[in-house]
Amino acid sequence: MKIQEPNAGALTNFEVLEFLRSKGASKDPTRVIAPVAPSEFKVYDYLVQSAASNQTKQSIHEFLNRCEKYDLAKAEKLNILNIRPSSVVEIDPIIEECEKRMGSEVVEELVEMVIQVLPPPPGQVKPDEAADEDNEEIPDQEQMETN
Amino acid sequence: MFFLSVIEHTLRLPPHLLSLPLKEAIKGELETLFLDKVISSLGLCVSIYDIRSIDGGFIFAGDGASTYTVVFRLIMFRPFVGEILVGKLKSSDANGLRLSLGFFDDIYVPVHLLPNPSHLLPDPDNKHGVRWTWEFQEEQFPIDGKDEIRFRVHSINYPSIPVEQEKEAKPFAPMVITGSLDYDGLGPISWWV
Structure with a gap:
């Protein structure tokens, strides 16, 4: 074995997930018929519950276009795509010397953009939907009491 | 956290795989060799991404199998420091x-x-x-x-x-x-x- 090129490019979680999907990992409920190894299924299981599972090519392109003005390193963009931080405190460890480089207002703007462009991971309800559910629950309870 | 790596490997293709198309047979052999294994300093191999070239097919004297030189790309799990x-x-x-x-x-x-x-x-x-x-x-x-x-x-x-x-x-x-x-x-x- 000869290593020709140890680093021939980074992949986002989304790209690896798309690759495993194209091999048929998502279409085979039995997990025996598709030509996907058990170890690949483990990676698939990890990625499918991560932020990558709802992302699309368009949303990633849009994110890359819109974050150009923030002057982020490639690794930082990659990490934001993989984690999808939804608050300032979550983005803080990803970006090196966040406050010094950008200032708190710009960071807030960036987080807003991330929330807008990248879809939330599965199992995490969008904040407005959760609020709606709360509103719905209250009249129900009142009805129960009057009944 | 995932990277591509280009690897060249000289591979002995056992004769019982001769009935399969060459690319498929080689891919299967590579999967048994590399999948879910750690290559030192490259990381954990997740998957074979693609096969770039297949050369050779030489049969060594006294060996009942053909030997190919394959260049292929692997998806490696290798997080960078600070990720x-x-x-x-x-x-x-x-x-x-x-x-x-x-x-x-x-x-x-x-x-x-x-x-x-x-x-x-x-x-x-x-x-x-x-x-x-x-x-x-x-x-x-x-x-x-x-x-x-x-x-x-x-x-x-x-x-x-x-x-x-x-x-x-x-x-x-x-x-x-x-x-x-x-x-x-x-x-x-x-x-x-």
Whole structure:
């Protein structure tokens, strides 16, 4: 074995997930018929519950276009795509010397953009939907009491 | 956390695979060779991405199989130092935490990289278990296995295979990631949301 090129490019979680999907990992409920190894299924299981599972090519392109003005390193963009931080405190460890480089207002703007462009991971309800559910629950309870 | 690597390998194709198309046969052989294995300094191989070229097909004297030189790309799991990853708690003891990504388990968070000050307290749910608890402004934040844990990659080590291993020693791991929780925004997700 000869290593020709140890680093021939980074992949986002989304790209690896798309690759495993194209091999048929998502279409085979039995997990025996598709030509996907058990170890690949483990990676698939990890990625499918991560932020990558709802992302699309368009949303990633849009994110890359819109974050150009923030002057982020490639690794930082990659990490934001993989984690999808939804608050300032979550983005803080990803970006090196966040406050010094950008200032708190710009960071807030960036987080807003991330929330807008990248879809939330599965199992995490969008904040407005959760609020709606709360509103719905209250009249129900009142009805129960009057009944 | 995933990278592509270009590898060249000289491969002996056993004759029972002659009935298959060449590309398929070689891919199958490569999968048995590389999948779910750690290549030192390259990381854990997740998948064969594509095959770039297949050369040769030479049959050595006295060998009943053809030998090919294949150039192919692998998807490697190799986080970079400083990357933020999300994992689940696997176990905790006096030395720190052990985290798991589901497909990779050898992630350790030693005591000095836990949020400061952290204390080791007995686990109320498990009689023999222990649990690390971060104390912040007189409030207790326990690290339990309930939600996912964000950590920063502190270092990646590829220990060499030991010549002699003690009977009681834990199983040999070819790739060990040391993680850190000692920063704002790291630790269980529920701490910060």
